[in-house]
Amino acid sequence: xxxxxxxxxxxxxxxxxxxxxxxxxxxxxxxxxxxxxxxxxxxxxxxxxxxxxxxxxxxxxxxxxxxxxxxxxxxxxxxxxxxxxxxxxxxxxxxxxxxxxxxxxxxxxxxxxxxxxxxxxxxxxxxxxxxxxxxxxxxxxxxxxxxxxxxxxxxxxxxxxxxxxxxxxxxxxxxxxxxxxxxxxxxxxxxxxxxxxxxxxxxxxxxxxxxxxxxxxxxxxxxxxxxxxxxxxxx
Numbered sequence: 516x517x518x519x520x521x522x523x524x525x526x527x528x529x530x531x532x533x534x535x536x537x538x539x540x541x542x543x544x545x546x547x548x549x550x551x552x553x554x555x556x557x558x559x560x561x562x563x564x565x566x567x568x569x570x571x572x573x574x575x576x577x578x579x580x581x582x583x584x585x586x587x588x589x590x591x592x593x594x595x596x597x598x599x600x601x602x603x604x605x606x607x608x609x610x611x612x613x614x615x616x617x618x619x620x621x622x623x624x625x626x627x628x629x630x631x632x633x634x635x636x637x638x639x640x641x642x643x644x645x646x647x648x649x650x651x652x653x654x655x656x657x658x659x660x661x662x663x664x665x666x667x668x669x670x671x672x673x674x675x676x677x678x679x680x681x682x683x684x685x686x687x688x689x690x691x692x693x694x695x696x697x698x699x700x701x702x703x704x705x706x707x708x709x710x711x712x713x714x715x716x717x718x719x720x721x722x723x724x725x726x727x728x729x730x731x732x733x734x735x736x737x738x739x740x741x742x743x744x745x746x747x748x749x750x
Contacts, residue, residue, distance in 0.1 A: 516538060516539065516541055516574075517538065517539040517562070517573075517574070517575050517670060517701070517703065518537075518572075518573070518575075519536060519537040519538070519558075519562070519571065519573050520536050520571055520572045520573075521534050521535070521536065521571035521572065522558070522561060522568065522572075522573065523571055524561050524566055524567070524568055530725055531725055532554045532561070532725045532726075533725045534726065535571070535722075535725070535726065535727055537558070537727070539670070539701055539702075539703050540701075540717075540718075541701055542699055543702075543717045543718060544692075544696045544717050544718075545702070545704065545717065545718045545719065545720070546706060546712035546716035546718075546719040546733060547704065547706075547722055548707070548709045548713070548719060548720070548721055548722070548742075549723055549728075549746075550745075550746075553724060553725070554722055554724070554725040555674075555705040555722055556598055556705065558722070559703070560595075561573070562593065562672060563593065564580065564583055564585040564587070564588045565585055575591060575593060578591060586618065592667070592669035592670060593668060593669075593672065594615075594663035594664070594668035594672065595663070595672040596660055596663045596671070596672065596673050596674060596676065597674050598674040598705075600656055600658070602647035602648070602662070604646065604647050604648025605648060607643065607644050607645060607647070608650070609643045609644065612661060612665050613625070613629070615662035615663060615666055616628055617666075618666050619667070624667075625665070628664075631664075631665075633661075635664070635691065635694070636658075636660075636661050636691075638654065639657055639658060652679050652680055653681070656688055660673075660695075664695070668700065669701060670702075670703070671695065671701070671702045671703070672705075673692065673702060673703070673706075674705045675706060676688050676704075677706060677707075677711060678707070685711070696715075709742070709746035713733045713734070713742075714737075717732070717733060718731065718732055718733055719731065719733040721742060721745075721746070
């Protein structure tokens with residue numbers, strides 16, 4: 516289980532997160548929704564060790580993340596797919612995947628992990644020698660997910676996977692997220708498209724100006740008047 520308690524993150528004098536409590540049970544998919552600037556990305560970055568924490572605790576499977584550097588957190592089985600995909604544009608698809616597998620201790624497992632990624636995304640196999648920067652937005656999102664999966668994570672942090680993608684591509688990406696969840700990977704999903712997020716998640720949290728506004732079962736929050744008004748476009 517991922518447990519976040521009393522998490523506060525500051526950027527100078529600005530408080531980005533204030534006393535956030537959040538839990539993600541093993542094998543579940545949890546969505547984090549909210550407006551731009553609510554602190555969703557900051558929360559994922561804090562879990563990944565990419566921003567300093569002012570106060571609070573974070574544990575994964577009983578291990579304190581504390582002030583561990585990012586590479587140590589990845590080695591614990593936590594993979595982060597950042598907003599905007601952030602593939603290495605000058606590296607080929609295959610090289611991007613090899614970078615993702617750098618933390619795999621048993622190097623003999625790397626070829627099989629990469630092949631498994633290609634089985635999930637056959638299009639990437641046909642683009643294996645193509646530079647990441649020349650891929651379409653949807654292909655880059657596939658590559659970002661595949662790169663995160665090759666190290667065999669037990670927790671996947673997904674930040675805005677639908678951002679900037681055509682609807683048909685978004686549908687394919689979320690089908691992939693469902694497949695990953697069925698395979699037992701725990702997922703914490705940040706997504707501005709609240710419809711999609713609540714549809715794919717077991718539980719959800721609503722973050723507003725750095726604080727948790729609501730939390731509960733995803734299907735229950737989808738019916739909540741506040742959520743419907745603020746995030747689902749209901750009158």
